[in-house]
Amino acid sequence: MSDTEKYTEVIKANIALHSKMSEHYNTCEPHFRPENIQKVEAKLVAAINSTKAEKLLDLGCGTGFMINIAKKYVKEITGVDVTQAMMDKVDLSGNAKITLINHDTGSVSLDFGTFDVITAYSFLHHLYDVHPTFSTAFKALKLGGKFYADLEPNYYFWEKIHQLDRNGKYNPIVKREIEMVTYKDEDIKKNFGVEKYIFNNAEFGKNIKGGFREEELTEQLHKAGFSNVDFFYHWYIGQGSLINNEQYSKEERFKYADVMDVVLQKILPLSKHLFKYIGFVATK
Numbered sequence: 001m002s003d004t005e006k007y008t009e010v011i012k013a014n015i016a017l018h019s020k021m022s023e024h025y026n027t028c029e030p031h032f033r034p035e036n037i038q039k040v041e042a043k044l045v046a047a048i049n050s051t052k053a054e055k056l057l058d059l060g061c062g063t064g065f066m067i068n069i070a071k072k073y074v075k076e077i078t079g080v081d082v083t084q085a086m087m088d089k090v091d092l093s094g095n096a097k098i099t100l101i102n103h104d105t106g107s108v109s110l111d112f113g114t115f116d117v118i119t120a121y122s123f124l125h126h127l128y129d130v131h132p133t134f135s136t137a138f139k140a141l142k143l144g145g146k147f148y149a150d151l152e153p154n155y156y157f158w159e160k161i162h163q164l165d166r167n168g169k170y171n172p173i174v175k176r177e178i179e180m181v182t183y184k185d186e187d188i189k190k191n192f193g194v195e196k197y198i199f200n201n202a203e204f205g206k207n208i209k210g211g212f213r214e215e216e217l218t219e220q221l222h223k224a225g226f227s228n229v230d231f232f233y234h235w236y237i238g239q240g241s242l243i244n245n246e247q248y249s250k251e252e253r254f255k256y257a258d259v260m261d262v263v264l265q266k267i268l269p270l271s272k273h274l275f276k277y278i279g280f281v282a283t284k
């Protein structure tokens with residue numbers, strides 16, 4: 001199969017998967033939890049403030065996770081997504097003018113040089129090739145504009161988890177990650193009736209490529225024209241169980257989780273494989 005055919009096949013798999021998931025998407029995806037929204041909002045607000053943003057573009061907008069956060073801060077938002085059923089769920093209320101475009105982000109035609117901030121949340125790993133989408137982002141941004149991408153699978157975490165035995169004697173925290181990372185296709189088949197090969201193609205950058213390395217993303221972002229990129233790693237293994245450990249008060253749980261995070265962040269790159277996700281802010 002040629003690269004062009006593969007690119008199209010991955011888009012078709014995404015439409016098939018997300019058309020089935022759209023109804024339950026906001027309730028079954030953990031990134032909609034308040035503690036995550038709080039983190040994302042802080043990163044987004046920093047990008048918006050530093051560019052005095054009025055116009056934001058959200059790539060792979062889905063049901064509007066990022067749009068819902070951004071609408072409080074900017075005047076105009078454009079969302080692009082290949083799955084109409086996902087965009088049908090976007091809440092258009094509020095003061096921001098929201099425009100939705102049903103298209104592939106790698107070939108969509110936009111007013112270039114007009115956006116202050118571009119976002120891509122839990123999206124890049126759904127692409128066969130990130131380059132056309134990075135080019136769209138670069139062209140669409142104003143000079144000095146920010147491209148914020150987040151919740152992308154960290155290759156180094158995925159690699160370590162793939163090396164573990166499904167029946168190994170590990171703590172439930174580790175066992176859960178093995179199921180989530182290596183056997184999620186079984187869960188999706190059971191709960192949504194989506195064939196494993198469709199799910200794996202739809203999450204090509206995660207399930208077939210095995211996640212993103214900082215080095216690879218840097219190269220691709222430079223190729224698209226970005227010069228300045230800051231990476232960050234987050235959601236370490238065990239953080240969720242610490243936050244939800246009812247043995248402690250809510251305040252204590254969050255405090256302990258933060259203390260652990262501070263230490264793991266300090267000892268990067270040694271702790272790189274403990275963080276599930278990678279994100280970045282690239283400047284044009």
Ligand SMILES: C[S@@+](CC[C@H](N)C(=O)[O-])C[C@H]1O[C@@H](n2cnc3c(N)ncnc32)[C@H](O)[C@@H]1O
Pocket residue numbers: 011014015018059060061062063064065066080081082083086103104105106120121122123126127
């Ligand atoms: C995991 S969802 C993320 C949605 C949203 N950003 C969020 O954080 O909830 C991935 C989205 O990417 C969309 N998508 C996949 N490939 C695409 C492409 N080539 N162009 C535009 N959207 C695409 C899917 O339809 C889906 O809505």
